Structure formats: C-alpha cells, structure tokens
Amino acid sequence: MDWIVHYPALRHLHMGLAFTSGALFALRGAAVLTRQRWPLHPVLGRVSAIIDTGLLAAALRLLWELRLNPLLTPWLQVKLAVLPLYIVLGMLALKYARRREAKALCYIGALACYGFMVSVALTHSPWGLFASWDD
Known part of the structure; x- marks a missing residue:
C-alpha cells in the first residue's frame, strides 16, 4: 500500500505523542516545584520513556517516508x-538540580525549548515563532 495513505495518521501520531510528552513533563515539573514526590515515581518515568520512544520512532518514520535529510533541512x-538542551534542562528540573530556584530555572528553560521546537515544526522555519522577523 502506498505510504501516503498512512502519512496523516503517522503525522497525527507524532503530534499527539509530542503533545502528551510535553504535557506530562509540564505536569511533573510543576509538581516537583511544589515539592510533591509522585512525579518521581518509577512508573511515571517508564511511561514517559515509552511515550518518548514512540515519539522518536514516529519522527524517524516520518523522516524516512518523506525522504528528509536532517543535515540538509x-x-x-x-x-x-x-x-x-531540552532533555538536559528537563533532567535537571525533575531530578538533578539541588536547589528549588535552579529547578525552576531549568523547568522554565525546558518549557521554552519545547515551545520553540513545536513552533519550528509548525512553521518549518529554523526561526520558529520568530519566522515573521526573518523577512
């Protein structure tokens, strides 16, 4: 069967997993900043890893199907x-930063990275949400 038939479903799967991954991080990060322990439960870590693995797999399949070379795009x-940067800041925000202020800064930085990556994906511009300033 022609891959183009499956493209919309694959694209929506990727977008849905990206949203779910970002929302779960935002929720867990906010809870960590309010000194709750549940966000660090191993089950949530596994769920997050499964979602992120699916997100990566969908992204790689999209690259393959669309014949996109990340080095040329x-x-x-x-x-x-x-x-x-998003991954490192997220790890610091959830687990490794010792002080609450550092966790908060890393959390805000990770959310900014996430938002920028989404804007780059939506605009297909390296400038993302700043694309209109590129003119």
Whole structure:
C-alpha cells in the first residue's frame, strides 16, 4: 500500500505523542516545584520513556517516508540542536538540580525549548515563532 495513505495518521501520531510528552513533563515539573514526590515515581518515568520512544520512532518514520535529510533541512537541524538542551534542562528540573530556584530555572528553560521546537515544526522555519522577523 502506498505510504501516503498512512502519512496523516503517522503525522497525527507524532503530534499527539509530542503533545502528551510535553504535557506530562509540564505536569511533573510543576509538581516537583511544589515539592510533591509522585512525579518521581518509577512508573511515571517508564511511561514517559515509552511515550518518548514512540515519539522518536514516529519522527524517524516520518523522516524516512518523506525522504528528509536532517543535515540538509535547516528547520530539522534546529529541532535536533535544541532537543539535547531540552532533555538536559528537563533532567535537571525533575531530578538533578539541588536547589528549588535552579529547578525552576531549568523547568522554565525546558518549557521554552519545547515551545520553540513545536513552533519550528509548525512553521518549518529554523526561526520558529520568530519566522515573521526573518523577512
């Protein structure tokens, strides 16, 4: 069967997993900042890992099906450059930063990275939400 038939479902799966991953991080991060312990429960960590693995698998399948080379596609380069920063800031916010102020700064930074990556994906511009300033 032609892959284009499955493209909308694959795209929506990727977007849904991206939303779910971001929402779960935002919820867990806010709870950590209010000194609750449930966000660090191992089950939530596993659920988050499963969602993120599905998100990565859907992204790789989209790259394959659309024949996109991240090294030649500027907006994908930006997403891939910001992704490690989002991951590190998220880890610091949820677990590794010792002081609450540091956790809060990392949480805000991670949310900003997430929002920027979403805007880059929606605009297909490396400038993301700042794309209109690029003119």
